[in-house]
Amino acid sequence: MRTKSVMKTILTLILGIFLGIANLPAQELALVREDGKFGYIDKSGAYVIQPKFEKAKSFSGPYAMAEKDGNWGYINASGEWAIEPKYDKAKKFNSGRAMVYTNDEWGYIDSSGNPLNVPAAEKYYDFNDGVALIKKDDKIGLLGTDGKLILEPKFDEIKNFHHGRAKVRNGDLWGMIDQKGELAIPVEYKELGFNHPSGVWGRKGDDYGIVINGQLKVIPDVDRIWNFHDGSDWTYARKNKKLGYVNNQGEWVIEPKFDKARAFKNGLAPVAQSKKWGYINEKGETVIDFQYRDAEVFSKDGLAPVKDKDWGFIDSSGNLIIPMDYDISVGFAFFQSGEDKGFINGLSRVKTKKGWGYLDKEGKLLGNKWYQNAELFVDTGK
Numbered sequence: 001m002r003t004k005s006v007m008k009t010i011l012t013l014i015l016g017i018f019l020g021i022a023n024l025p026a027q028e029l030a031l032v033r034e035d036g037k038f039g040y041i042d043k044s045g046a047y048v049i050q051p052k053f054e055k056a057k058s059f060s061g062p063y064a065m066a067e068k069d070g071n072w073g074y075i076n077a078s079g080e081w082a083i084e085p086k087y088d089k090a091k092k093f094n095s096g097r098a099m100v101y102t103n104d105e106w107g108y109i110d111s112s113g114n115p116l117n118v119p120a121a122e123k124y125y126d127f128n129d130g131v132a133l134i135k136k137d138d139k140i141g142l143l144g145t146d147g148k149l150i151l152e153p154k155f156d157e158i159k160n161f162h163h164g165r166a167k168v169r170n171g172d173l174w175g176m177i178d179q180k181g182e183l184a185i186p187v188e189y190k191e192l193g194f195n196h197p198s199g200v201w202g203r204k205g206d207d208y209g210i211v212i213n214g215q216l217k218v219i220p221d222v223d224r225i226w227n228f229h230d231g232s233d234w235t236y237a238r239k240n241k242k243l244g245y246v247n248n249q250g251e252w253v254i255e256p257k258f259d260k261a262r263a264f265k266n267g268l269a270p271v272a273q274s275k276k277w278g279y280i281n282e283k284g285e286t287v288i289d290f291q292y293r294d295a296e297v298f299s300k301d302g303l304a305p306v307k308d309k310d311w312g313f314i315d316s317s318g319n320l321i322i323p324m325d326y327d328i329s330v331g332f333a334f335f336q337s338g339e340d341k342g343f344i345n346g347l348s349r350v351k352t353k354k355g356w357g358y359l360d361k362e363g364k365l366l367g368n369k370w371y372q373n374a375e376l377f378v379d380t381g382k
Contacts, residue, residue: 027042027077027379027380028042028043028345028378028380029042029049029059029077029377029380030375030377031057031058031059031064031373031374031375032356032371032372032373032374032375033371033372033373033374034051034371034372035372036054036372037051037052038051038052038053038054038055038056038066039051039053040059040077041367043345043346043366043377045366045367045369046367048077048079049077049078049079053066053068054067055067057092058092058378059077059380060092060093060094061094061380061381062077062111062380062381063075063076063093063111065090065091066085068085069085071086071087071088072085072087072088072089072100073085073086073090074093074113082113083109083112083113084113086102087100087101088101089101092126094126094127094128094129095128095129095130095131096110096127097109097116097132098126098127099124099125099126099127106124108132118134118147119134119148119149120136121135121136122135122136122137122138123135127145128161129161129162129164129179130144130145130161130179131144131145131161131179133158134149134153136153137153138156139153139154139155139156140153140154140155140157140158141153141154141155141158141181142158142177142179142181150179150180150181151177151180154170155169155170156170156171157169158177161195162196163195163196163197164178164179165177165178165179165184165195167192167194167195168187169187173187173188173189174187174189174192174202175187175188175189175192176192176195176200184214185202185214186214188204189211189216190203190205191203191208192211193225193226193227193228196227196228196229198228198229198232198233198234199228199233199235199248200228201225201226201227201237204216208224208225208237209222209250210225210250212248212249212250218250219237219246219250219252221240222238222239222246223238223239224237224238225237225238226263229263229264229265231263231265231266232263232264232265233247234246234247234248234254234264234282235248236269237256238256239256242256242257242258243257243258243259243260244256244257244261245261245284254282254284255284258271258273259272259274259275262295262296262297263297264297265297265299265304266300266302266316267281267282268280268298268304268316269297270295270296270297270304272290273290276291276292277290277291277292277293278290279295279304279318287316287318288314288317288318289318292306292307293308293309294306294307294311295307297342298316299348300343301342301343301344301345302315302316303348304316305342306320306324308324309324310325310326310327311324311326311328311350312325312326313342313348313363321363322359322363323363326350326351326352327350327351327352328341328342328350328351340376343361344376344377345377346360347359347366347377349374349375349376354370355370355371355372355373355374356370356371356372356373356374357369357370357371358374
C-alpha cells in the first residue's frame with residue numbers, strides 16, 4: 001500500500017510539472033540595437049540575449065537569423081547557435097523551413113539544418129502558411145514542406161497565402177486557390193482582394209463588389225474597395241470620390257461621405273473630413289471629433305494612435321492618454337500595418353530624438369531605455 005501511495009505521489013508531481021511547463025506563457029522577444037550591436041530583450045526590458053551581433057533579424061518562431069564572421073546562421077531563444085553560421089545568405093523560418101544561399105545557389109533547410117530535396121526549378125520562394133512557390137518555364141506552382149510538388153507550375157503569378165488561400169493570375173485575370181492548389185475562386189476577375197474570413201472583394205470589368213460563393217455581388221457605382229481586416233465583417237469602399245462602409249454581403253452599412261477611412265476595430269473607425277481625422281461608431285455617428293492630422297485604428301488594448309505634429313494615444317472616449325510626443329513610423333522593418341503602429345499586447349513601439357523604445361499603456365518607457373533601433377516583439381513559440 002505504501003509503495004502504491006509513493007508511486008501515486010510521484011506520478012502526481014510529474015503530471016504537475018508537465019502541466020506547469022505546458023501552461024508557461026510563450027516568450028516574446030524584440031530585436032534591438034545598442035552601441036551598434038544587436039541583441040534581444042523580453043517584455044520586462046531585460047536582455048535575454050546580450051547585444052553581440054553585427055547583424056541579426058527578428059525571431060520567426062523559435063529561431064532568429066544572425067551573422068558571424070560574414071556568415072549567417074540561426075540562434076535559439078537562449079542565444080545559442082541552433083544552426084551554425086555557414087551560409088552566405090539566409091531567410092527567416094516559416095512552416096519549419098527556411099531558404100539559405102550557399103555554393104552560389106538557394107535551397108531549403110529544416111529546423112535541424114538538414115537540406116530539403118526539391119524538384120529542379122528556375123526559382124524558389126520562401127515558405128508561407130505551409131507552402132512555397134516554385135517557378136519553372138515561367139510558370140508558378142506550389143511546393144509542400146516535404147519538398148514535393150503540390151501544384152505543377154501553371155499560373156503566371158501566385159501571391160502569398162492569407163488564411164489558407166492565395167490569389168493567382170493567368171494573363172490579365174485573377175482567381176484564388178487553396179493550399180491544395182485547387183481553385184476556390186475562378187480566374188475571371190480583373191482585380192481581387194486578399195483572402196480574409198470576413199470577405200473578399202473583386203472587380204469584373206468596371207464592376208466592383210464582394211465575392212460570395214465564387215460569384216461577384218456588384219455594388220453599383222463603386223470604384224474601389226479595400227481589404228477586410230480582423231475584427232469586423234465590414235470594409236470601406238469609395239463611391240463618387242467619398243468613402244463609406246459595406247458589409248460582406250455587398251450592402252452599404254454606412255453611406256459614403258468621408259474623404260478617407262480606415263478599418264473598424266473595437267466598434268470604432270478612424271475617418272477624415274476636410275483634412276481632419278476623427279472616429280465614428282458602427283451607426284456612423286461621430287464619437288471623437290474631427291481634430292487630428294492623422295489617426296490609426298484602435299488596438300485590442302483600447303488605445304489608438306493620433307497625430308498633431310507628432311503622435312500620441314487616445315482611449316475610446318477621446319481622452320489623450322499619452323502625449324503627442326512620438327513618432328510611430330516603421331523602424332528598420334520593411335513593412336508595418338496600421339495595427340503594428342499601435343499597442344500590441346500592452347506595448348507600443350515609438351521613436352523620439354533619443355531613439356526607439358517601448359511604451360506601456362500609461363506612457364511609461366519600458367526599462368527606462370532608448371535604443372538605436374527596435375523591432376516589434378515576436379512570440380518565439382510560434
